[in-house]
Amino acid sequence: MTRSFRPSRHRRPGGPKTNAEEIIQTARAAAQTRQQNYRARSLEIHGWICAKCAREFDESNLHLLTVHHRDGNHNNNPPDGSNWENLCAYCHDDEHSRGILADYLAGTK
Ligand SMILES: [Zn+2]
Ligand SMILES: [Zn+2]
Incomplete structure (x- = not known):
């Protein structure tokens, strides 16, 4: 039985976000920006070639x-x-031991 325990409250439009939500979003955006920045730079420096x-x-x-x-x-x-x-992706997978690459790319290592 999967009923929502949330009371059906009406959301105030434009209401304030919870701090936790904001922190998660900020951290996620920062991590994404960081990753895109160095990737873009690396592609620029080393070229679009494996x-x-x-x-x-x-x-x-x-x-x-x-x-x-x-x-x-x-x-x-x-x-x-x-x-x-x-x-x-193939050579990168090869470069790392199997299974480790996923952690590496997810940044959890
Ligand atoms: Zn390759
Ligand atoms: Zn690697």
């Missing part, structure tokens, strides 16, 4: 090109790109 298999990418499949951190540290993002390597 450093391992030399596969080239364009707008249609660019999402398959990922940024690998040479030292495995997500937070080490020098602006000169020296810690980044652009790897296609």
Whole structure:
């Protein structure tokens, strides 16, 4: 039985958000921005090409090109790109042990 325990209260339009909601949204947006920033920079510096298999990418499949951190540290993002390597999803998966990549990409490692 899956009935909602929430009382059917009318939401005040434009009412204040709870702090928790705001904090989660802010953190999520910041993490996303951080990730997009270094990815964009790495693509700019190293080009739209896999450093391992030399596969080239364009707008249609660019999402398959990922940024690998040479030292495995997500937070080490020098602006000169020296810690980044652009790897296609397959080579990136290969570079890491199976199963670890998911954690790595999710930033939980
Ligand atoms: Zn590759
Ligand atoms: Zn990697």
